[in-house]
Amino acid sequence: MTARPQDAALRRGRRAARLRRAVTGWGFVSPFTILFAVFMAGPVLISLAMSFTDMRSADVRDPLGVNFVGLDQYAKVFGDPLFLKASGNTAFFVLVGVPLTMAAGLAVALGLNSGLTRFKTVFRVGYYLPVVTSIVAVSVVWRFLLQPDTGLVNGLLGLVGVDGPNWLDDENLSLPSLVVMAAWRNLGFQMVIFLAGLQAIPANLYEAARLDGASRRQQFRHVTLPMLRPTMLFVAVITTISYLQFFEESYVMTQGGPLNSTLSVSFHVFKQFGFGNYGYASAMSYVLFVAIVALSLLWFRLLKRKDQ
Amino acid sequence: MSAVTTVDSPAKRRPRDRVAKLVLHAVLAVGLLVMVGPFLWMLLSSFKSEGEIREVPPTWWPRRLTIGNYADLFDRLDFPAYFTNSVVVATAVTAGNLVLCSAAGYALAKMRFPGRGTLLGLVLGTVMVPGMVTFVPLFVLVSKMGLTNTFAGLILPFLVGAFGVFFMRQFIQSIPDELIESARIDGAGEVRIFWRIILPLCRPALATLGILTFLGSWNNFLWPLVIATTEDKYTLPVALALYSVGQNETDYGLLLAGSVVVVVPVLVVFILLQRHFVRGIATTGLK
Structure with missing residues (x-):
């Protein structure tokens, strides 16, 4: 009872301290939070709202012209033959591109990690180079290299007697060409992550496996691959997220052609944005968003550790 | 090894x-x-x-x-101007990310305040959002603000990023609390602690984040393509993209020289700093 005034003072002090902590904390995060809210979180919500309306570019000046249309835009998305075409192309890009890039990145990482390699830094820097370069510049170069008669690729094929095709103008070859180019451009990133993952595997695991008489192949299957699972999960998720949004390659290499054979979902959204169909473009982008979340969850299910 | x-x-x-x-x-x-x-x-x-x-x-x-x-890059196009624009935008974006993301990262890693968990969850939640989701509203917003074809319009949307905050938070978490506590006991304020203790210790992380942000901004072309409407605001990739997808199929030499100008500075920076780079990326991948 007699301690009451002190208690109150203590409580007041604590409250003041808590307030001070809140003020300092928010002081540090508020510049970030404001910019983040305005330019990231806000647009995510606005886009969702837009996807339930018939908003077009003309409505920006006169917001009263916007009508709520419920799920109409989403219904339109799934009835749009170009969207279905673009989804097919994007699915191909992901289904072929992700395993191809991961296999290539892992192969290079294993090669560099095998302990036999000299010039490790040269190799590592060289394989990583395409990752840091501008896609626009890369595409200028690759359009030259892939040209039917003056390109280096067909020139090299000519040396071994193969008559190289017109890579980018052939409806059946344009998308696979872009997939290979994307793998070429991104495998360096995968390599770096895989290298870090490989180096984190304790050496005594290999020693124990060898004492048990495991061959190199068995060591790879029963030590390397299981220990690499978390790294693989990370790489698979990151690559899937980025490949599902593939767009720039096709924008600068083929403009979505020929005959929409390289039109991706993101590209289609961008085109609809260009036509001023804001509501429709937003609905389509949300469909892509859902696909990204779903596929990432799928990877987690497939690759998460068995014992968890 | x-x-x-x-x-x-x-x-x-x-x-x-x-x-x-x-x-x-x-x-x-x-x-x-x-x-x-x-x-x-x-x-x-x-x-x-x-x-x-x-x-x-x-x-x-x-x-x-x-x-x-x-020579054509100078005579027929205004490449020095595009180059300057690219440098200005990338520098501003990098500076903003380094300062604002590390400040927020510090608070999220080492301070307890109401709303911290929510903010962190919100930031992480946006990682899977595809760029196209925010593209349309962002464009509307920036035009409403009257920032189309301005440097502010090119820079502001990229001044902070979810990745930067997450990355800095991860790094700052590994700094021992005792260091910060003893500074507090010595009477240092939070700003002083951040500036004199946290930032110097973050140098390797700042180097990685700085290089990644600079490269991302330097190579970015979709946003500037839409926002920069006159030539005096073009960045290098925009100029190159417009020039290469246009009807200028005949100017092969010009396109290649332009690509060299876009790529070579980046390659030089990358090769000089590759140690920071590779190590930094590898650690983000594993955490």
Whole structure:
């Protein structure tokens, strides 16, 4: 009872301290939070709202012209033959591109990690180079290299007697060409992550496996691959997220052609944005968003550790 | 050095291993050529005449060196201006990310305040949002603010990023609390602690984040393509993209020289700083 005034003072002090902590904390995060809210979180919500309306570019000046249309835009998305075409192309890009890039990145990482390699830094820097370069510049170069008669690729094929095709103008070859180019451009990133993952595997695991008489192949299957699972999960998720949004390659290499054979979902959204169909473009982008979340969850299910 | 070496070291000098070593190096070298070859060809060809670039079969070494393609970048296009714009935008974006993301990262890692968990969850939640989701509202917003075709319009949307905050938070978490506590006992305020203790310790993380952000901004072209509407605001990739997808199919030499200008500064920076780079990316991947 007699301690009451002190208690109150203590409580007041604590409250003041808590307030001070809140003020300092928010002081540090508020510049970030404001910019983040305005330019990231806000647009995510606005886009969702837009996807339930018939908003077009003309409505920006006169917001009263916007009508709520419920799920109409989403219904339109799934009835749009170009969207279905673009989804097919994007699915191909992901289904072929992700395993191809991961296999290539892992192969290079294993090669560099095998302990036999000299010039490790040269190799590592060289394989990583395409990752840091501008896609626009890369595409200028690759359009030259892939040209039917003056390109280096067909020139090299000519040396071994193969008559190289017109890579980018052939409806059946344009998308696979872009997939290979994307793998070429991104495998360096995968390599770096895989290298870090490989180096984190304790050496005594290999020693124990060898004492048990495991061959190199068995060591790879029963030590390397299981220990690499978390790294693989990370790489698979990151690559899937980025490949599902593939767009720039096709924008600068083929403009979505020929005959929409390289039109991706993101590209289609961008085109609809260009036509001023804001509501429709937003609905389509949300469909892509859902696909990204779903596929990432799928990877987690497939690759998460068995014992968890 | 690595696990496999220790396992195989007793047998290292066997002839079979020497062959394996040779084959491995050969395969890796061919791969390296595939990775780097296109850039070498680009560099060499940018010094060729228009006629030689189109020759069948294609040549590697220029028969006659010419800097005509580079002169064209100045005479027929305003490449110095695009270059300056790219530098201005990338520098501002990088500076903003370094300061604002590390400040927020510090608070999220080392302070307890209401709303902290929510904010962190919100930031992480946006990682999977595709760029196209925010593209349309962002464009509307920036035009409403009257920032189309301004540097502010090019810079503001990229001034902070979810990745930067997450990355800095992860790094700052590894700094021991005692260091911060003892500074507090010595009477240092939070700003002082951040500036004098946290930031200097974050140098390696700041280097990685700085390089990644700068490169991302330097290579970014979709946003500037839409926002920069007159030539005086073009960044390098925008100029190159517009020039290469337009009807200027004939100017091969010019395009290649332009690509060299976009790529070479980045390559030089990357090769000089590759240590920071590779280490930083590897650690983000594992945490």
